[in-house]
Amino acid sequence: MYHRTVGEIMTHDVARARPGTPYQDLVTLLRLRRVSGVPVVDHDDKVVGVVSEADLLRLRTGGSPAVLRERRPGLPPLLPAHRRPRAVRARLAVTAAALMSTPAITIHPGQRASDAARVMDRRHVNRLPVVDEEDRLIGIVTRHDLLRVFVRSDEAIHAEITEVALPAVRTAPPGAVTVSVRDGLVTLGGVADADGVAAMVRSAWRVDGVTGVINRLTVGGGRGSN
Known part of the structure; x- marks a missing residue:
């Protein structure tokens, strides 16, 4: 019996952030790439964590987080930096290193798609960075990728x-x-x-x-x- 592997279904063009990526840049990255989370990699492209939309939303204040403004085109843009409240300025100064979940849960391309599904279910995550033998980021597999494989008549x-x-x-x-x-x-x-x-x-x-x-x-x- 043969099984589909992670390497066969993963996305190769991966949006990624660095530990020093600011909050606002993370928001913009998720919006432009239309994803709900990104791996965070170091200078050697090794995965050190993952930042999700949920992580960004935890920083919201006053019921109108910057994330929601960025993701809803009809809402007005953020105020210029010098006119923002101090709490908002402090929030926007936060970087990926402070927001990310770490250590990252990763998977290798040779593992089975069914293994990825079990890891996601057990660890309650929606995506798994795919890494090579040296833990460098080479792709990402999401629940959507797995549904495309498994949910078909x-x-x-x-x-x-x-x-x-x-x-x-x-x-x-x-x-x-x-x-x-x-x-x-x-x-x-x-x-x-x-x-x-x-x-x-x-x-x-x-x-x-x-x-x-x-x-x-x-x-x-x-x-x-x-």
Whole structure:
């Protein structure tokens, strides 16, 4: 059985902040990138924490936080710095280092998407920075990414595999390979040549919504493997 990995579903273009990034710049970053949180990295791109929209909202005062002003285009902009109340000026001087959750909960690209889902659920987080062997940031995986993988009907998965994924391999005649899907788990049966078996499994595995692939394909006259 094969499983989708974090590296296959993660977002590579990651919005990020530095420990010294000011509050207002964090607000602007989240607004412009349309994300609800960002990793905080040091000078070597190693993840030291995560700042979320919830962290920014904790600084609100008087029921009208700067975050909400920035995220609602209809509201007036903040006052110039010299006209802001002292409490507001103090709030805006706060940096990512003071706001971030640390240590950051991270994951590696080779881990399974299902592992990422379990970590998010257990640690009550909405995103996981993806790091390499040296803990440098290389991507991010979010609940939305996982939903895109797991929340899809078996019928839609079956249609994409049979109409798009397997025909692209072109290693078996029509009807030689059977496909069944149950709760996202794909079972491949039938006959294919040696090169085609691995290619078909990979193609099926990469279809969104697939949680695993069982290979029951037969190579020539031999037996397939599970």
